Amino acid sequence: MPVSASPQAPAVKAKASFKFPFWAQIVTGLVLGVLLGWLSRSQDVSWLRTTLEQVGDIFVQLLKLAVAPLVFFAILVSITNLRKVNNAARLASRTLLWFMITSLIAVGIGLAIGLLTNPGSGTGLTPQDGKLPKRTGSWLDFLTGIVPKDIITPFTELNVLQIVFLAAVAGIAALQLGAKAQPVLNLAEAVLELLQKALWWVIRLAPLGTVGLIGTAIATYGWDLIGKYATFTADVYIGSALVMFGVYPLLLATVAKVNPVQFFKGAWPAIQLAFVSRSSVGTMPLTQKVTERLGVPKEYASFAVPFGATTKMDGCAAIYPALAAIFIAQIFDVQLGITDYLLIAFVSVVGSAATAGLTGATVMLTLTLSTLGLPLEGVGLLMAIDPILDMMRTATNVAGQALVPVVVAAREGILDKEAYATASSSPLDEPAPAVAVTPEPAKVPVPA
Secondary structure (H helix, E strand, C coil): CCCCCCCCCCCECCCCCCCCCHHHHHHHHHHHHHHHHHHHHHCCCHHHHHHHHHHHHHHHHHHHHCHHHHHHHHHHHHHHHHHHCCCHHHHHHHHHHHHHHHHHHHHHHHHHHHHHHCCCCCCCCCHHHCCCCCCCCCHHHHHHCCCCCCCCHHHHCCCHHHHHHHHHHHHHHHHHHHHHHHHHHHHHHHHHHHHHHHHHHHHCCHHHHHHHHHHHHHHHHHHHHHHHCHHHHHHHHHHHHHHHHHHHHHHHHHHHCCCHHHHHHHHHHHHHHHHHHCCHHHHHHHHHHHHHHCCCCHHHHHHHHHHHHHHCCCHHHHHHHHHHHHHHHHHCCCCCCHHHHHHHHHHHHHCHHHHCCCCCCHHHHHHHHHHHCCCCCHHHHHCCCHHHHHHHHHHHHHHHHHHHHHHHHHHCCCCCHHHHHCCCCCCCCCCCCCCCECCCCCCCCCCC
16 A cells, blocks of 8 residues: 655744834834924923933933944054955045045035025024034144043043044054054954944934934924024035935946945935934944945945044035035125135035034034134024034935945945845844744655
């Protein structure tokens, strides 16, 4: 009697579960923040305003907590990682060149929009409305402030520019020492991974941070203040959008010869976190992750992204100072000439490191104003609206920090085109997809 094998057991598949995308969480937090902020302001709910402010402050403080050690170890490791890359000097110089090129384009767009729209006209603001900022910047302060007086102060006072200097010196010294410095480099890499992991947990809290930060902005400033600065606010957002969605895609399509839409799909998680957090350095681990997933080699991305997070500021150091200088000059009735516009472009390219990737661009603006001889009291005119402007500025910064490594890698022939074409839009570590398990058919003994 023929014996038939038992039928094959059905494949065991993991249960599909609904997953709320991270970008949707951010958008939900944005909408909820606007609603709660409006409710707090319109109904004068003090406890709600306080809660929103505390939630936002805690989120930003958690991001800032890791800034000093993160910048130090990221720059240190990135410099030493260049030894693993062929033509490291060429890559570094090309990266710096494209930083400068895109900054010049961005400041040109900012100047053009400012000259066309006259953002300082019809606001009703006067020089008496201005006040001196708490933080100022000058070329002398900028140049002398690079070298710290001691090793501890830059970390306690969060002077990112001095931290970058210390890290660069340590990285170059490690390269010179060679094998003798390897134990220190191993420790630095381990600490950097630890910091990035901890910061990754903070990034997952971004939807909650969005509720607090956006809600606080609406509850504190409302729509009336935005209306008073309507032209200037629109100029900053339009200028940033032109750079981000006009200039960058054009460079990707013509210079890098890749699909611009795919770039934004891969880089969007970092861009949206930058919009919420208003911190390029705080977003840096996520920026590096999405840059690598866009096909940029890790060894090069680990140099270009930290370098960009502390120096590449198309929003804060190019578009914004250009528009702000025109705005303040019109309020104080100062005529700007072609020489002044050239100085603005010069400051945007050379002095952008003064912003140091922190929240806000006050130092960069005061550096621009002092170079032009404009009253520093003009900064006080823009302080109230600054948080609203800083969201779009920082998003533009981070988009540029991811763009340049992609462009350079593509031109140098080291971009992984397949990885670029399949880059995921999720910013979170995802578990490996469940594999359907199909048990082997049961073995039935066959009589001899």
